[in-house]
Structure formats: C-alpha cells, structure tokens
Amino acid sequence: MTYQPLADADLWSRARDGDERAFGELFDRHSRTVYNYCFRRTADWSVAEDLTAMVFMETWRRRSHVRLSGDSLLPWLYGVATNTLHNHRRSLRRHRAALARVRARPTPPNDAATAASRLEAEHEMREVLDSIRKLPRGDQEVLALCVWEGLGYAEAAVALGVPIGTVRSRLARARKRLKQHLEPARTDGPRRTALYTEETP
Template sequence: MTIQRETLWQSGDSDDFEAVFDRCSRAVYNHAFRLTGSWSVAEDVTQAVFLTAWRRRAEVRLVDGSPLPWLLVTASHHARSEQRALTRWRNRLFRAPADEILADPADDVAGRLDDERRMREVLTAVRRLPRAEREAVALCLWSGVSYSEAAAVLGVTESTVRSRVSRARARLSRQLATDPDPPPAIVRPQPVGAAVPVRPNDPGPSGATASLAAGISPKVTAATAHLQEES
C-alpha cells in the first residue's frame, strides 16, 4: 500500500479504509492482546480502535504516512477502558449469589482461561510499570514502533521515549529478578468468532520482546520470551 493510498481514507473512502484495516489489524490485535492477556478482549479492543479511527479519520495523526502508531496508542486507551469495565463486572459477579452463576458448557473454556492466566502472569511485571513507561514498552519493544514514531504520536521528544524504555528495563530487571520462578511457557490463544477478521496463525511483529530482554537478567529474558511471536 502506498502512502497516498493510506491517506485517502481520511477523506471518507471506505475501500481505502478497508485496505488500512487489512494491513494494520494484525498489529493492533497483537498489541491489544499483550496489554490485556485476553483474546476476546483484544478482539473487542481492535474493533473499537478501527471504529474510532473511522469516526475520527480527519483527526488521525500519520507518522511517516502511516496511521499505525496512532492506532496502537488508541488501542492502549481502549484496553485500559476495557480493563476497568472488566474489573467492575468481576466485582459485581463476586457479589452475586453462588446459585446465580452458571457454568460455561464449552469444553475448551478451561484451557483458554489457563492460557490467559499464564499470559497475565507474564504481564504482571509490565503492568507494575508507571503508565508512561508501560506505553513506551508496549509501542517500541512489543509492537516494533520506532522511537521517533512513538515520540511523534505521544507528543514527546525521542530522548524522552528512550529514557522511559531504559527506566522500564531497569524496573523489570529488578522486579523479575525477585521472582523465584519465571512463568510457564504460554500457548498463545487463538481468537474465535467473527468480531474481527484477524488470522491468529499469521506472523506478527518479530523480535519485539527479544529487544526488551537484551542486556537484562536471564529471568527477564525467560519471562519476556513467552511473548515472542512466531517468525
């Protein structure tokens, strides 16, 4: 897709917007999944991101002709909103009488929940980071956005982004070094349903978590390696 084609959709060309979706939805979904640890929430976030992009297409900030950095930051905002809503729902659920809670009959629910639980174990250390550092890690190290692109879409200088990533690495090193055992290997859950037409077996951005682990303790390497996409 050319830069010109990526910018045409801002004027309301639905075909060109669909082309942008086809190109960017995989990266947005991966980003949302890493932030939430849930395939279903990641689908909802991805759908919300592109709905927002269409409604606010005249406001989308392009970086080097690409909307992807803006889409990833928007995904971060929607992921936080989804997590807050999920927390409220869980609080209401735990207050409900036990006989009102119905079991899910699907055979594979337990396996999927276990996958998500283990994914959340990996994310725990990252979620302890300050918000600014967490966003820098998610954009630059997980989703492969360059420091300059992240700086442009976050509205800060490139040196600020680099500093946030550096501080995040140091914090993760300390946090994960105190964990006696790294979390078990994760089988990446594959989304189901037609909410977002993503292809779980397609390769996502590679090398992102390897860069996060570079120069840090072996435990950081072991933990973040579970987030590495298949190349």
C-alpha cells in the first residue's frame, strides 16, 4: 500500500469546496494511472481517453459521496473507473456535451513511431483480454486491479466496494482457472511474460 500523508486529502478537501486548481492538480496527478487502467480494460486508447475524462467528471458530480482511502484518491478513482466501464453508455449520455466539445477539437497526428507503438499496445492488450474473457466480470476486475495495477487486497476492496475476503477468493479463483486454461498454450504461445505484479506508485 502506498501512502501520501495528507496530500490528496488536502487537495480533495479544497477541490470539493470549489477550488478548480486543486481538482486540476488531482487530475494531473492521477489521470495517467486512470487512463492506463481504462486502456487495460478496453484495449482501445481512444475509448480509454473518453473514460478517463468521465471518471473525473463522475467523481466531481458525486463529490459528496467520495471517500478517500487513507490519504489517496486513487482507490476511489479505480472504483469509479470500474463502474464507468460497466455503465459506459449512461455516462456518455450524461457528459455528452463536454465530450463533444473536446472531440470537436482538431487532433494533431501522432508521429509514426508513436502511432505504431500505440497500435502494437492495442494489439497486445487485446490478446491479454482475450485470455481472461471467460472469467466472470468480478474476477476480471480483481485480476486487473491486484495483478495489473498492483493494488493490495485492501485497496482493491475499497475500489470495488466488496469485502477483502471476496477480493481474495476472486483472485484465487481467477488464478486457478487461468492456470488451467493457459497451461496448454504456454509451449507455443507468442507471449511469454513475467509473473510479477507491478505496484502503482
């Protein structure tokens, strides 16, 4: 579990009281993490961009309900992102005006290397998502948060709004099923990757 004493809490307190700069600071601090989490759940950078914006808009809309996990806003943002992924269309309707304004802006093209890197990442991510698609949705969520995002059980429990025991059992079940499904493919699969989890800063 990572810890930032009072930093997010101070900013959130100020943002909730109407300070745009403080909310902007929280956006600067966490949008990259949210953006990449949304990408990892969708394998689409463009969709991840929309979702990231919606996560912060939803956080602001429901600000009276926000509860920080310790001194970090991040578990809450992961929870909003997970819900937004479920209710994508509803969120799109709610924030369509803001989304339309930003989408209407001209976008400078990426350079060739960046474009290739992003396409390659989308391709890789689709492979990863295909490999877990047979898991129940709840198991996929726990897997994404604990293994890909490096959250501890407690943080994942806060993000998903479930007891810590549920997180543990879902992760154990997901691992068991994946092991069964993946073993035969390991000998000739195109991607042999690390068995580590990466902790978020």
